[in-house]
Amino acid sequence: MHRPTVVSTVSELRQAVAAAHAAGKRVGLVPTMGALHEGHLSLVRASQAQCALTVVTIYVNPSQFGPGEDYDRYPRTLQADLDALDTCGGESLVFVPRNEEVYPPGYATWVEVGEVAEPWEGQCRPGHFRGVATIVLKLFNMAGADVAYFGQKDYQQVQVIRRMVEDLNVPIEVRICPTVREPDGLAMSSRNAYLGPESRRQALLLWNSLCLADELVRQGCRDASIIREKMRERIESVPDARIDYIALADPDTLRPVDQISGRTLAALAVRIGNTRLIDNRLLELPEKNVARKTQT
Numbered sequence: 001m002h003r004p005t006v007v008s009t010v011s012e013l014r015q016a017v018a019a020a021h022a023a024g025k026r027v028g029l030v031p032t033m034g035a036l037h038e039g040h041l042s043l044v045r046a047s048q049a050q051c052a053l054t055v056v057t058i059y060v061n062p063s064q065f066g067p068g069e070d071y072d073r074y075p076r077t078l079q080a081d082l083d084a085l086d087t088c089g090g091e092s093l094v095f096v097p098r099n100e101e102v103y104p105p106g107y108a109t110w111v112e113v114g115e116v117a118e119p120w121e122g123q124c125r126p127g128h129f130r131g132v133a134t135i136v137l138k139l140f141n142m143a144g145a146d147v148a149y150f151g152q153k154d155y156q157q158v159q160v161i162r163r164m165v166e167d168l169n170v171p172i173e174v175r176i177c178p179t180v181r182e183p184d185g186l187a188m189s190s191r192n193a194y195l196g197p198e199s200r201r202q203a204l205l206l207w208n209s210l211c212l213a214d215e216l217v218r219q220g221c222r223d224a225s226i227i228r229e230k231m232r233e234r235i236e237s238v239p240d241a242r243i244d245y246i247a248l249a250d251p252d253t254l255r256p257v258d259q260i261s262g263r264t265l266a267a268l269a270v271r272i273g274n275t276r277l278i279d280n281r282l283l284e285l286p287e288k289n290v291a292r293k294t295q296t
């Protein structure tokens, strides 16, 4: 087992990354807010497979939480996180900055991303993506890594980060890795820790309704409003579930689609009691439709 080195200042982080680069090593970055689960560890492993040094950042970023959201109660489990990182093998460095290191007194610069940040999470959590884009750009600049790894569960977040990287010419490659699920399909999330046994059972609704959307497309349904309606009915069959949004959209632009005519993103956010969960699935047209489409 490799005990990861833990640093808390930007200068220590930069020194370690500079040394790795000087030794010709490729450096991967896995930004997290801690409370690590198998989803995070899969990103660490993806980085370790491609990079000689992996920097994992653990920082619960206050600027991406709105008033009344769960910043204060967000799980903080540093020791368990370090133990979990131990099990990954490979060389890693963990950056755990304090708030003053990230947002020193007088801090006044923010990153606002346009269109892809506007719907869904952007609408339900005003200011959220401003906080995410700002901290992610800062982490990119602090670490100077070559490639960064994010999970598909936060699909819109990854699109926001990709847009920012392209628009601001940030010299980093962004990789998206598959969502890791519990055996019954629930997407792994640090917020699953909030779920009691009954809510945990109800939380499966998110994945079930995404599977329903996939099944409807496979059966030939192409009308996005019908698919959304069936998903809504499925979710509303549970009295404790409240829908924030259900969207069927172009996977690149996140613009809504009326007809399913190619690869389509189904995304949703649902509150189960006090816990807000998100999930998504890429819906693929059955092979024969794709073949027919390319022939015409």
Ligand code: PAF
Pocket (backbone or CB within 6 Å): 031, 032, 033, 059, 061, 064, 132, 135, 136, 154, 157
């Ligand atoms: O996905 C997360 O955990 C966070 O939004 C991130 C990317 C680490 C920024 O704080």
